[in-house]
Amino acid sequence: MDLPKPSSAAAALQPLLAGLTPAQRSVVDHRGGPLLVNAGPGSGKTTVVTHRIASLIAEGVAPWRILGLTFTNKAAEEMRGRVEALLEHAGLTAEGVLLCTFHSFGARLMRTLPDDFGIPPRFVILDAADQKSAIKQAIRAANLDPKSFPPASISAAISTAKNQLKNAEAYESEAVDFLTRAVAKTYHTYEARLREQEAVDFDDLLMRPAIALRDQPELRARLTRRWTHLLIDEYQDTNYAQFLVADLLVSEARNVTVVGDPDQSIYGWRGANIGNILEFEMRYPDAKVIPLGENFRSTKTIVAAADALIRNNEQRKPKDLVAANDTGQKIRVRRLDDERAEAQDVVDHFREVERSGTPWSEMAVLYRMNALSRVFEEILRREGVPYIVAKGTSFFERKEVRDAIGYVRLVANPRDEVALERVINMPPRGIGATSWSRVIGEARATSQPVWDVMQSSSRIDGISSRAAKAIEQFVEMVQTWRSTLSQTGDLESLSVDLSDVVQRVIDDSGLAVHYARGGTEEDHDRVENLDELVSAAADFPGAVSHLPGLTDDQMEGSDPSPRTLDGHLFGWLESISLVADSDQVDPSRGVLTLMSLHASKGLEFEEVAVVGCEESILPHMRSIGDSSAIEEERRLLFVGITRAKQRLSLTSAKSRPVRGFRERTMESQFLCEIPEELIDRWESNASAETDSFLNHESSPVGSSRRGPGGRRLANLFPVGCLVEHEQFGVGRVEAIMPRPSGTTARIDFRYDGVKTIILEYAKLERLE
DNA sequence: TCACGCTCCCTTTTT
DNA sequence: GGGAGCGTGA
Numbered sequence: 001m002d003l004p005k006p007s008s009a010a011a012a013l014q015p016l017l018a019g020l021t022p023a024q025r026s027v028v029d030h031r032g033g034p035l036l037v038n039a040g041p042g043s044g045k046t047t048v049v050t051h052r053i054a055s056l057i058a059e060g061v062a063p064w065r066i067l068g069l070t071f072t073n074k075a076a077e078e079m080r081g082r083v084e085a086l087l088e089h090a091g092l093t094a095e096g097v098l099l100c101t102f103h104s105f106g107a108r109l110m111r112t113l114p115d116d117f118g119i120p121p122r123f124v125i126l127d128a129a130d131q132k133s134a135i136k137q138a139i140r141a142a143n144l145d146p147k148s149f150p151p152a153s154i155s156a157a158i159s160t161a162k163n164q165l166k167n168a169e170a171y172e173s174e175a176v177d178f179l180t181r182a183v184a185k186t187y188h189t190y191e192a193r194l195r196e197q198e199a200v201d202f203d204d205l206l207m208r209p210a211i212a213l214r215d216q217p218e219l220r221a222r223l224t225r226r227w228t229h230l231l232i233d234e235y236q237d238t239n240y241a242q243f244l245v246a247d248l249l250v251s252e253a254r255n256v257t258v259v260g261d262p263d264q265s266i267y268g269w270r271g272a273n274i275g276n277i278l279e280f281e282m283r284y285p286d287a288k289v290i291p292l293g294e295n296f297r298s299t300k301t302i303v304a305a306a307d308a309l310i311r312n313n314e315q316r317k318p319k320d321l322v323a324a325n326d327t328g329q330k331i332r333v334r335r336l337d338d339e340r341a342e343a344q345d346v347v348d349h350f351r352e353v354e355r356s357g358t359p360w361s362e363m364a365v366l367y368r369m370n371a372l373s374r375v376f377e378e379i380l381r382r383e384g385v386p387y388i389v390a391k392g393t394s395f396f397e398r399k400e401v402r403d404a405i406g407y408v409r410l411v412a413n414p415r416d417e418v419a420l421e422r423v424i425n426m427p428p429r430g431i432g433a434t435s436w437s438r439v440i441g442e443a444r445a446t447s448q449p450v451w452d453v454m455q456s457s458s459r460i461d462g463i464s465s466r467a468a469k470a471i472e473q474f475v476e477m478v479q480t481w482r483s484t485l486s487q488t489g490d491l492e493s494l495s496v497d498l499s500d501v502v503q504r505v506i507d508d509s510g511l512a513v514h515y516a517r518g519g520t521e522e523d524h525d526r527v528e529n530l531d532e533l534v535s536a537a538a539d540f541p542g543a544v545s546h547l548p549g550l551t552d553d554q555m556e557g558s559d560p561s562p563r564t565l566d567g568h569l570f571g572w573l574e575s576i577s578l579v580a581d582s583d584q585v586d587p588s589r590g591v592l593t594l595m596s597l598h599a600s601k602g603l604e605f606e607e608v609a610v611v612g613c614e615e616s617i618l619p620h621m622r623s624i625g626d627s628s629a630i631e632e633e634r635r636l637l638f639v640g641i642t643r644a645k646q647r648l649s650l651t652s653a654k655s656r657p658v659r660g661f662r663e664r665t666m667e668s669q670f671l672c673e674i675p676e677e678l679i680d681r682w683e684s685n686a687s688a689e690t691d692s693f694l695n696h697e698s699s700p701v702g703s704s705r706r707g708p709g710g711r712r713l714a715n716l717f718p719v720g721c722l723v724e725h726e727q728f729g730v731g732r733v734e735a736i737m738p739r740p741s742g743t744t745a746r747i748d749f750r751y752d753g754v755k756t757i758i759l760e761y762a763k764l765e766r767l768e
Numbered sequence: 769t770c771a772c773g774c775t776c777c778c779t780t781t782t783t
Numbered sequence: 784g785g786g787a788g789c790g791t792g793a
Contacts, residue, residue, distance in 0.1 A: 071782095071783075072783080101783070102783080103783050104783095127783090128782075128783085150778095152778095202782085202783050203783090205783080206783090266781080267781080267782075267783095269780080269781065269782095270781080270782065270783085368780070368781075369779090369780055369781075370780080370781085371779085371780090425769095425770095428769075428770065428771095430769070431769095432769045432770075433769085434769080435769095577783090578783065579783090580782075580783065581782075581783095596780085596781060596782090597781080598780090598781045598782065599781090599782080617780095620780055620781080621779090621780090622779095622780070623780090632781095636781080658779085659777095659778075659779060
């Protein structure tokens with residue numbers, strides 16, 4: 001099946017190696033067996049991966065035997081573009097190579113092989129908000145009080161369980177205490193609801209393929225035959241489920257290449273296991289390991305700063321970062337009076353940079369929390385600077401857009417209860433909470449899907465004839481929409497049909513009229529957003545939802561695109577569910593980018609400002625007191641710093657509003673870890689610090705339990721006194737140490753031993 | 769049934 | 784500061 005092309009291969013390979021360093025070449029050249037590429041920031045990670053894929057193809061490996069897994073669509077698309085460009089020179093094609101995210105790979109597997117996964121191929125994918133409301137429903141259905149069991153923590157617990165491949169039964173068998181039992185109960189109910197609605201959540205897209213590959217040898221054999229070469233990007237951020245999928249997929253051919261950088265592992269909180277990359281060599285003893293340490297992206301100054309910072313992490317394999325570029329300018333470290341002054345400083349600086357020739361698209365503002373973007377947006381809007389907040393889903397999170405999509409989802413699958421609940425009375429159509437709870441009650445009592453119960457609503461106890469009539473009309477409306485679904489056509493006509501469906505849904509449901517009548521500016525925006533959704537549907541190019549070569553013998557599967565409108569519709573909904581924040585970054589738009597540090601991974605800009613470099617923001621409050629969490633925060637700043645090619649700013653504000661109250665801040669401890677000689681520091685007038693703070697005194701400050709100075713705190717907790725800590729319990733103060741980053745106390749806790757904590761942040765109480 | 773206004777609660781990062 | 788939930792009045 002794999003036809004080598006000996007004559008052209010050698011010739012085609014030549015340009016693929018030109019311009020690469022010896023280390024990079026050895027990645028491209030490697031043949032046979034597991035390969036770990038330890039790629040530092042800016043070391044040409046994407047280059048080696050794309051060249052490697054192109055080189056495999058040039059050598060005769062059939063493109064459809066190659067699978068490349070990434071974390072964002074953007075990364076996958078970029079790789080595809082570069083592989084195609086490389087092969088084009090040699091007159092070869094990359095068609096058939098599968099480059100996609102882990103999540104969409106999982107979704108495609110499940111859609112292609114519904115029998116193996118035991119789920120109908122037309123399942124919907126719940127996004128974060130849907131999941132939250134489904135969890136809430138499940139908590140209520142399990143007769144638990146949402147007040148004592150916050151949906152967020154239950155949801156997190158279930159997610160963690162799924163990452164470890166524990167289903168509800170497995171989880172329950174380990175549940176020992178009150179809380180885990182409650183989670184287990186909710187987990188069961190939640191899963192039952194998902195099954196009824198033919199829905200899956202994000203974690204299922206990883207968990208189900210992992211379990212199926214593990215437990216179904218026949219399926220595993222089919223898949224391992226199908227893909228013989230696997231490449232994984234950002235391997236340091238894979239979780240257990242992803243590790244297992246990869247591990248089992250390569251169990252035959254063993255051609256696995258993983259690329260990553262342990263210093264950029266920033267998703268531990270969502271189950272990523274840094275051990276996957278650190279222990280790769282133990283898992284695959286015959287693995288070849290190639291370090292790529294040379295940085296071709298940033299100036300020597302920026303690389304030196306990043307290097308000095310990350311050396312403070314103790315749980316780390318030592319590694320040298322070497323910069324290939326010039327020294328460049330010093331790092332701008334700025335400490336401003338408040339968050340407005342900080343934003344103004346960055347914007348003023350960026351304006352200057354822009355005047356001297358750097359386009360807006362080559363600049364980025366990075367922050368630890370999305371909330372920090374607000375001040376920047378305000379100032380940028382006022383000053384007329386074009387910008388985009390890279391929050392991929394923000395458009396789809398608007399209320400009106402979610403409502404419209406809710407209707408579209410009902411068209412796709414009327415059993416989708418999350419969608420149903422969302423739109424049943426939006427706009428108001430006389431199906432209020434009372435009637436609706438009767439419908440739900442009837443459905444649960446008779447163990448039928450809600451949609452089926454609605455078919456004969458007049459027979460439900462306690463439903464007024466008015467409400468029954470409204471429900472009947474609603475059902476009829478959805479069924480009319482669904483009648484066009486079996487239409488077929490080519491991709492272009494299907495996109496037109498799809499946008500027609502969206503338009504009809506918006507019109508017929510009454511959403512359009514509802515908002516058009518409003519007349520406020522906000523309503524006007526909502527109407528515009530609905531229009532934009534229609535255009536988005538029209539622009540949908542169609543997605544491959546079916547993987548060829550698994551069910552039939554036609555490996556190369558010329559065009560497996562969906563041909564019916566309903567396939568197209570599912571493809572669209574799936575593409576909406578799986579957008580990543582960074583997918584929105586598009587240099588051709590020529591605008592400044594604002595985004596979270598997490599979302600910035602893998603990107604690069606000439607000019608970068610990391611803002612909010614303050615204790616309790618970066619590192620975040622919730623990580624303080626936990627050394628491995630602090631190390632992840634440090635890696636996060638490391639990622640931010642290494643996004644910059646030419647210049648870097650690190651800024652902080654002396655005071656900042658925290659949930660409505662203005663509070664004093666301290667500069668991030670991480671800034672002290674960057675050598676002074678790399679820094680050009682400026683601080684707003686020191687005496688002005690108090691002035692500025694006092695100027696804000698109009699807003700309440702006094703409620704803060706954080707004192708302005710360490711001395712007072714030190715007096716509150718003298719050495720030898722007994723204290724109680726929220727997390728660690730009772731302990732005795734052993735020492736008090738004033739530090740620039742805060743007053744530090746060494747405390748010997750009864751159960752957790754000696755810990756060093758910062759008094760300003762620890763919720764510490766003195767015991768008499 | 770629905771709109772409005774009040775209070776309380778929580779505060780991270782994302783596919 | 785902002786969202787969600789709840790109570791009240793029309």
